[in-house]
Amino acid sequence: MQKNIADILQVAGVVPVLVVDQVEDALPLATALLEGGLNVLEVTLRTEAALGVVEQIAKHLPEAHVGTGTVLNGDDLRRSVDAGASFLVSPGATEQLLAAADAGEVPLLPGAATASEAMRLYEQGYRYQKFFPAQAAGGVPMLKSLAGPLAEVRFCPTGGISPDNAADYLALNNVVCVGGSWMASSTLVREKNWAEITRLSKQAATLKS
Numbered sequence: 001m002q003k004n005i006a007d008i009l010q011v012a013g014v015v016p017v018l019v020v021d022q023v024e025d026a027l028p029l030a031t032a033l034l035e036g037g038l039n040v041l042e043v044t045l046r047t048e049a050a051l052g053v054v055e056q057i058a059k060h061l062p063e064a065h066v067g068t069g070t071v072l073n074g075d076d077l078r079r080s081v082d083a084g085a086s087f088l089v090s091p092g093a094t095e096q097l098l099a100a101a102d103a104g105e106v107p108l109l110p111g112a113a114t115a116s117e118a119m120r121l122y123e124q125g126y127r128y129q130k131f132f133p134a135q136a137a138g139g140v141p142m143l144k145s146l147a148g149p150l151a152e153v154r155f156c157p158t159g160g161i162s163p164d165n166a167a168d169y170l171a172l173n174n175v176v177c178v179g180g181s182w183m184a185s186s187t188l189v190r191e192k193n194w195a196e197i198t199r200l201s202k203q204a205a206t207l208k209s
């Protein structure tokens with residue numbers, strides 16, 4: 001289900017996609033992103049620390065909308081909700097995942113990369129979809145092609161987005177926000193380079209006019 005997801009995505013502009021190895025990095029990282037003007041944060045479930053990171057941000061930084069990414073199945077979804085995620089992102093969609101999302105209250109942004117995938121999700125009530133992997137799946141020309149026949153669907157392209165191409169995506173009428181890791185790469189997080197993360201976030205926050 002997708003209740004309220006439009007509110008979150010429309011304010012987002014750029015969604016940092018985060019891979020965080022240590023729970024202790026949660027608050028300084030989220031604070032650096034917030035200082036840069038990015039307040040919708042996707043913590044991927046790719047590390048042992050991820051759910052602890054979500055818990056910390058949800059508990060201590062109410063001005064952040066923190067969600068989880070790489071939600072692959074119902075278990076991932078339920079663990080995310082228990083940790084305090086306010087939205088859920090998946091690179092694709094399965095029947096099991098959509099059933100789990102329908103049973104809950106936290107909105108899911110499921111992934112699609114083709115017209116058929118986007119149509120199936122739209123049929124099931126998902127107007128907002130992650131377009132993944134954005135660059136590899138056809139990038140801006142693909143999204144322009146989908147805009148005609150699938151005029152109602154709004155995408156959040158993710159995968160291969162950079163400062164060089166983000167504005168081109170954000171200029172499309174069927175793009176509501178973009179996701180990417182460039183402003184808080186795992187290298188910058190491991191180095192605890194919060195100042196650089198804030199600097200890159202400020203640049204990212206200006207991309208959506």
Ligand code: 3PG
Nearest residue numbers: 017158159160161180181
């Ligand atoms: C991912 O797959 O980690 C996300 O889609 C982010 O992709 P990116 O690192 O290319 O921004």
